[in-house]
Amino acid sequence: MSAQTLTPSGAPAGSGAPARAPRLSALRPGVVLSALVLLTALAWALLPGVFTAQSPTASVGASLQAPSAEFWFGTDATGRDVFARVVHGASHSITAAVVAVAVGLVVGTTLGVIAGSVGGFVEEALMRLVDMLLAIPGLLLSLSVVILLGFGTTNAAIAVGITSIATFARLSRSRVISVRRSEYVEAAFGSGGTLPAILWRHILPNSAAPVIALAALQLGSAILQISTLGFLGYGAPPPTPEWGLLIAEGRDYVATAWWLTLLPGLVVAAVVLATNRLSSAIGQGESA
Amino acid sequence: MAYVRRRIGGALLVLVLAFIAAYILLAALPGDAVLARYGNPDLGLTAAQLAEIRAAYGADRPQLVQFFETAGSFLRGDLGYSIQSGAAVSALLAEALPSTLTLAALGLVSAVALAVAIAITATHPGLRGHRAARALRNLLRGLPPLMVSLPVFWIGIVLIQVFSFQLGLVPVLNAGPIESLILPVATLAIPIAAPLAQVLIRSIDEVLAQPFVSVARARGATNTWLLSRTVARNAVLPALTMAGLLFGELVGGAVVTEAVFGRMGVGQLTAQAVAARDTPVLLAVVVISTVVFVLINLVVDLLYPVLDARLRRSDAAAPTRRAAVAVR
Numbered sequence: 314m315s316a317q318t319l320t321p322s323g324a325p326a327g328s329g330a331p332a333r334a335p336r337l338s339a340l341r342p343g344v345v346l347s348a349l350v351l352l353t354a355l356a357w358a359l360l361p362g363v364f365t366a367q368s369p370t371a372s373v374g375a376s377l378q379a380p381s382a383e384f385w386f387g388t389d390a391t392g393r394d395v396f397a398r399v400v401h402g403a404s405h406s407i408t409a410a411v412v413a414v415a416v417g418l419v420v421g422t423t424l425g426v427i428a429g430s431v432g433g434f435v436e437e438a439l440m441r442l443v444d445m446l447l448a449i450p451g452l453l454l455s456l457s458v459v460i461l462l463g464f465g466t467t468n469a470a471i472a473v474g475i476t477s478i479a480t481f482a483r484l485s486r487s488r489v490i491s492v493r494r495s496e497y498v499e500a501a502f503g504s505g506g507t508l509p510a511i512l513w514r515h516i517l518p519n520s521a522a523p524v525i526a527l528a529a530l531q532l533g534s535a536i537l538q539i540s541t542l543g544f545l546g547y548g549a550p551p552p553t554p555e556w557g558l559l560i561a562e563g564r565d566y567v568a569t570a571w572w573l574t575l576l577p578g579l580v581v582a583a584v585v586l587a588t589n590r591l592s593s594a595i596g597q598g599e600s601a
Numbered sequence: 602m603a604y605v606r607r608r609i610g611g612a613l614l615v616l617v618l619a620f621i622a623a624y625i626l627l628a629a630l631p632g633d634a635v636l637a638r639y640g641n642p643d644l645g646l647t648a649a650q651l652a653e654i655r656a657a658y659g660a661d662r663p664q665l666v667q668f669f670e671t672a673g674s675f676l677r678g679d680l681g682y683s684i685q686s687g688a689a690v691s692a693l694l695a696e697a698l699p700s701t702l703t704l705a706a707l708g709l710v711s712a713v714a715l716a717v718a719i720a721i722t723a724t725h726p727g728l729r730g731h732r733a734a735r736a737l738r739n740l741l742r743g744l745p746p747l748m749v750s751l752p753v754f755w756i757g758i759v760l761i762q763v764f765s766f767q768l769g770l771v772p773v774l775n776a777g778p779i780e781s782l783i784l785p786v787a788t789l790a791i792p793i794a795a796p797l798a799q800v801l802i803r804s805i806d807e808v809l810a811q812p813f814v815s816v817a818r819a820r821g822a823t824n825t826w827l828l829s830r831t832v833a834r835n836a837v838l839p840a841l842t843m844a845g846l847l848f849g850e851l852v853g854g855a856v857v858t859e860a861v862f863g864r865m866g867v868g869q870l871t872a873q874a875v876a877a878r879d880t881p882v883l884l885a886v887v888v889i890s891t892v893v894f895v896l897i898n899l900v901v902d903l904l905y906p907v908l909d910a911r912l913r914r915s916d917a918a919a920p921t922r923r924a925a926v927a928v929r
Contacts, residue, residue: 441615441618442618444615445618446622448615448895449619449622449623449890450848450849450890450894451849452852452853452856452857453852453853453886454887456856456871456875456883457623457627457883457887459875460627460875460878460880460883461626461627537750541752541753541853544752544754544857544860545754545856545857545860545872547875547876560754560755560758561754564758564861567761567762567766571762574755574759575762578751578752578759582747582750582751582755586750589749589750
């Protein structure tokens, strides 16, 4: 018995599956499916008119109809087409998520790169700032920013972005520090390169990959956090078809109209799952 | 000892910085809390009356003086007064805390139980042989990434939909104290269990691939013995670093869960404070949760070398390595 069990565990079982196909990870069905889901959501955001002829804010039929061939996701209490609202909502939710990630990426990476390349007192001060951002629980930090900036999709996006600054700063700093120590960077310094030139030519391109993987991961979590703020009522005002707000509006009809909350929620979950899956594929591709 | 002192010093510094940031965000920048409450033209107060009220609250003094006064009163346990109702924030929190603590404690316990159950089943070596068993294993391994991707508020609504309205198992109206806790606890537990289960699965996999596990198995150890004696102890350590993160999730989860289920508690208080722009209440909530968060991280940092002997050695080795680099 022991001889039999030794064989599978002797060849480290955990590394068996990933070792088989790290190169092929980009072609795995899960990754392809995720890319398709994300592309669909992006297409919804960019060209909502192609996917639905209905207006997201006008009544188009009887209220509270169950899903049918005409209204895929049914209609809501005022007779609006829920599918049209979800499609048009993609532009609000995904744009907001992109804004949030951009805020975190730009501010966080700038802080991290400055800290990592300048070092000394500046690094110490910047990293304390980052520790401070990490010390306040995420939702509370974004609520504090929302209370200051006021409600609205863009403000919610900025608030969510600020919570991710610290993560980006830490990652980019550690990348810059490790690349900085490498021999080709020392050689570039030795052959008379200035810090900004070397930063641009060597350090940034070689530190970028994990930061991009993190940005992909943050996109999914930004969609979740923005929809949470929308659900709590701090995002876009009511007629806007934002995903979180859409689910919040369907909450009052939970006993009779299951489609109002279930279907938009499944769309959000699918998009977030797809971004997470793609991000881990990017991460694996980098480490392979 | 130097390690302990450095950690405590760092934690204190972060706390002070976080308090300054929260104060700037929630007290200095929004402007005057007094004007926010009494400045409404509908109240018909004249400029002179407003100035009088501001002087009474001390809002007309320089920001720096007000900052140190607020800091001092927070240290004494006086958390200020709500703009919305005028009640003491500490009284509001004391009233809301028991309900939220019950919810959070039960949610955390269920989350840990759920995560451990998922991780142990998904990594069980017995599940590697059979085809159906492998399918179950893959299903369980796919569960945590799925659970992370679900919006918390949506989980709550779907649970109400399924268990209260479709199946009629848990009453929504006139629910007893225990019945009204079931669904909120489940809602809170799912997003917390997910990252924990992911970390547990990864670390159990890593430990199971170690040579000492093969040796123990070759000498006749059973799976249960392995799990309880060697794997669990090694795999729990990475999970411990998640304690701070989980607390953050608990706070966020409590806000959302209480909003979905309409439970009174600190989360609901926070949500209402944001809706009414009641900055003193939010400031108190932010400061208290930051203190707890920093304390949890400090305790984990201090416990880590106690629990893992390997870290003690690397901590002692670090200065010598740095010295070697400096010599070179």
